[in-house]
Amino acid sequence: MKQQEAFDILNAQLKDIPKVQIRSLSLAVLPRLINVLDTHMDKCPHCRKFNIEGEAFINNIAPLFKDDISSRKQFEQWVDESQKHLKIEHKLQVSGRITSAYTAIGMALGAIIAFGVSLLLENANTLANVSIGWALGMLTGYMTGKITENKLKQDNKLY
Secondary structure (H helix, E strand, O other): OOHHHHHHHHHHHHOOOOHHHHHHOOHHHHHHHHHHHHHHOOOOHHHHHHHHHHHHHHHOOHHHHOOOHHHHHHHHHHHHHHHHHHHHHOOOEOOOHHHHHHHHHHHHHHHHHHHHHHHHOOOOOHHHHHHHHHHHHHHHHHHHHHHHHHHHHHOOOEO
């Protein structure tokens, strides 16, 4: 199943579901995930298995939004396992994840370093320094993440 086909099927089924519930399951990555699995299923039996399971979820997505927790957990487990497989076996990454991780790490490191410098210099304006360090860390992490993702995109290692 191609990405656009999966997207169309999901849209048809999700038109009556509140957007908050849709976002809670992170369904935005699902059509891209199915597309990548479809691309690799001829060469990889695990991708074939994940693709068949994924198409079943796409064709019947409604039970995930009912009170049945078991189907939601099963779906989340399938997403996690298929993404881990693609990351380990095929060296493929989800678009946006690297940038998010680098940004979070940058913010934490920027705040910690700025706090440490404030303590060493015995600066009374610690909050301002931590805020500036946090912002610089966020900017550095975001830029590093985007550069890394662009390199992966050029190598077709991003979906």
